[in-house]
Amino acid sequence: MSAPILRRGLMLVLSSPSGAGKTTLSRLLLAQDSEITMSVSVTTRAPRPGEIDGKDYFFVDTARFEAMVEQNELLEHAKVFGNMYGTPKAPVEAALQAGRDVLFDIDWQGTQQLGSQVAQDMVKVFILPPSTEALELRLQTRAQDPADVVAGRMAKAADEMSHWNEYDYVVINVELEESLAKLKAILSAERSRRTRQVGLADFVNRLRGVD
Template sequence: MEIAAAIQRRGLLFVLSSPSGAGKSTIAQMLLSTDDGIAMSVSATTRPMRPGETDGVDYHFVTDAGFDRMVAGGEFLEWAHVFGHRYGTLKREVMKVIEGGRDVLLDIDWQGTQQLKQVDPDIVRVFILPPSTEELERRLRHRGTDSEEVIARRMDRAASEISHWAEYDYVLINNDAEKCRELVHNILKAERLKATRRVFLHDFVRGLIG
């Protein structure tokens, strides 16, 4: 029956959000490396490709005109402006993961999460907080990928992003990446066990009670 549960459990949309530098992307990669049952949805973006990134793996990099066509064609579950560029979750990417029998991990901000909640209310939303603003700024500088101007913009935006914490189902403070990853993984495993997502239970219980 555990095999049946794995096959017949309904996949879920698992959202991770945080201000830049709080650790969302790191936690996401750690989660992907420790759980074969979840896969990342590859978003589309209009921002330039950074060194070390691969088109179709990190993001689908598109032009502004291309993004406009995708919006007009209804290709996105959600999309938003972030730091002068647009990011969107592609329906085809989400369906590819779900049809493969896995959960979908979405690394999106509060704007996208609000849109996604309207499209599909059955999502799990996790917000990751930094331990302090000082630590947040330290992490941004440690990445070494942003200019002083961009870091200042990210810090200015952080307070606005954090103000949406109460809209999420779970809120974690990332004092330690591995401990935070473990908590996120525990949330995922608990959500998978909810009766509404284990569709095989209807027939199984019917068989038990005759």
Template sequence: MSSDPAKIAARRGLLIILSSPSGAGKSTLTRQLLDWDETLSFSVSATTRPARDGEVDGKDYYFLEESIFRNQVTAGEMLEHAHVFGNFYGSPKAPVEAAINEGRDVLFDIDWQGAQQIQNSDLGKHTLSIFILPPSIEELRRRLVRRGQDSTAVIAKRMQKSWDEISHWAKYDYVLINDDLAETAERLRSIVKAARMKRIQQPALTEHVRKLQSEFEELQ
């Protein structure tokens, strides 16, 4: 899908949050969403862990010293953050705010805790949160086994964690049951298209209504 730049400039971008338990199909749906609209982009996270071979600062992550990361959190410069396995991870606010002001949507692949932090931020009114559910727990397990990426022990841990993630489904704006990938992808695109049309996402409407008012007054 090729987007018209004039139309992009006429609206404000969305912070699109996608969450799900591992194996529900979120990664595949995200790739399809990115293929559908080339103007969509992932939020680049910041982290205090060292860069791995091949990782590029500013592309894969923003690699920060812990003191700098903590200062940014204190200054309100992180939309969300968490401490995971000895390192900090977070979503810098400035590049996201710049993107949505230019009319570009930003994708976030985060858990429910990160989603809540973003929704409670001063950019929260521009968020669209979507949770992906599997059709059944047994199907979730089958998908984890079928993709062949994890050991039996890791799959067991992912399954144990899945219910905690699923239990927060009601905190999201939309919830999709991924029982058919093609249909779920279509529903996801429909949700994004509708959210883009919300009044708050269209700042140009105010000026248009003022113009209509002026034209109306000239008729009197």
């Protein structure tokens, strides 16, 4: 059997209002697909219980974050609920060149910034909740944020959801396994795009007996 065709990796971007399920979907996809890796963001916010520096986020202070912005080390950055978040550039480009896909759990602001730099590598998916009531219930039962923070996230959700039409795909997260299956189907199709299979021309020429 011949070696697989060389492929440039893609950037799978998931966005949603807080509580719609994108983080859970991200973790499931990562656990079940060995060809994709998580983009680890830098943030100025404090770690939540159980989060590990370097795995969930790189936790930095404001001075270090601002230095990274100044030195053009980030593909995108944004302020969300009073904290700064950003995507380190170097590890993403290394993964793409090696043919590995990179998963992004970022908001619409970050997605727009990524699109201004690396649009050709992006596959953008927006995750919607089945209803406003379901979104609020998920935020309340998550038990990570106080009531005033939940209220703030709900107030912001309407604006976040207005950006759905800037994405390539939209998944309404009614049932987790069904939503995960849709994400897998999107990923499978996008990996087969002609433009991402950088070794395809040579492969076809070999099939045709052309040097």
